Amino acid sequence: xxxxxxxxxxxxxxxxxxxxxxxxxxxxxxxxxxxxxxxxxxxxxxxxxxxxxxxxxxxxxxxxxxxxxxxxxxxxxxxxxxxxxxxxxxxxxxxxxxxxxxxxxxxxxxxxxxxxxxxxxxxxxxxxxxxxxxxxxxxxxxxxxxxxxxxxxxxxxxxxxxxxxxxxxxxxxxxxxxxxxxxxxxxxxxxxxxxxxxxxxxxxxxxxxxxxxxxxxxxxxxxxxxxxxxxxxxxxxxxxxxxxxxxxxxxxxxxxxxxxxxxxxxxxxxxxxxxxxxxx
Numbered sequence: 001x002x003x004x005x006x007x008x009x010x011x012x013x014x015x016x017x018x019x020x021x022x023x024x025x026x027x028x029x030x031x032x033x034x035x036x037x038x039x040x041x042x043x044x045x046x047x048x049x050x051x052x053x054x055x056x057x058x059x060x061x062x063x064x065x066x067x068x069x070x071x072x073x074x075x076x077x078x079x080x081x082x083x084x085x086x087x088x089x090x091x092x093x094x095x096x097x098x099x100x101x102x103x104x105x106x107x108x109x110x111x112x113x114x115x116x117x118x119x120x121x122x123x124x125x126x127x128x129x130x131x132x133x134x135x136x137x138x139x140x141x142x143x144x145x146x147x148x149x150x151x152x153x154x155x156x157x158x159x160x161x162x163x164x165x166x167x168x169x170x171x172x173x174x175x176x177x178x179x180x181x182x183x184x185x186x187x188x189x190x191x192x193x194x195x196x197x198x199x200x201x202x203x204x205x206x207x208x209x210x211x212x213x214x215x216x217x218x219x220x221x222x223x224x225x226x227x228x229x230x231x232x233x234x235x236x237x238x239x240x241x242x243x244x245x246x247x248x249x250x251x252x253x254x255x256x257x258x259x260x261x262x263x264x265x266x267x268x269x270x271x272x273x274x275x276x277x278x279x280x
Contacts, residue, residue, distance in 0.1 A: 053084040068121030083109035175264030
């Protein structure tokens with residue numbers, strides 16, 4: 001049976017796998033499922049509906065599955081789903097979704113989420129992501145697989161950070177971050193390709209060379225806003241030269257989505273609510 005410290009409170013409606021370990025002064029509410037080998041270190045609050053997978057570690061003062069901090073939220077049923085082998089550090093907050101999206105906030109597997117990170121309603125985090133201390137994700141944001149976000153980054157709602165991207169510390173993100181690139185500054189600017197991260201994840205020299213060429217065609221010597229016109233000029237040529245390379249195709253699709261969408265945020269064009277409608 002689960003190893004539960006006597007000072008912790010587990011609602012009868014929660015489902016814990018047999019080898020879950022719950023440390024002191026934790027609270028697990030109803031409609032919560034926790035998978036095998038997961039450990040709540042101490043002082044953790046998990047509210048439902050929330051599903052947590054196997055072999056996660058959740059550190060003190062983390063709050064998972066709380067109601068969205070969104071004035072449009074009216075108590076509708078929504079969920080938080082967390083995968084396996086995540087390390088969720090001190091003071092992290094992750095909120096459930098809303099009806100203005102899919103009603104779901106999702107965190108994948110093998111992620112490191114460091115202290116005091118906030119993951120707002122309807123956010124999606126992929127696998128093998130590193131999010132450093134005090135990063136703030138506004139609602140409906142997305143971080144794709146293997147991205148790294150340095151400390152104190154602020155993400156505007158509906159922003160997407162592409163796979164294998166690196167975002168420098170204290171960057172203010174109001175537009176999508178292209179996959180495979182390094183972005184930092186205020187205003188944010190693409191500085192080059194994430195060659196170190198790509199090498200660590202096994203990208204070959206030919207692919208890295210093509211990404212360097214793509215960076216020169218699209219982003220070099222341009223601010224993120226100025227890159228829009230340059231991007232349109234370079235994307236067709238990249239597709240012609242390397243249309244059979246899935247990495248280049250992914251980059252081209254991401255840049256095209258961003259530069260042709262609202263405010264440089266592709267997912268903003270998918271929002272369901274009317275921003276002009278008065279709040280009740």
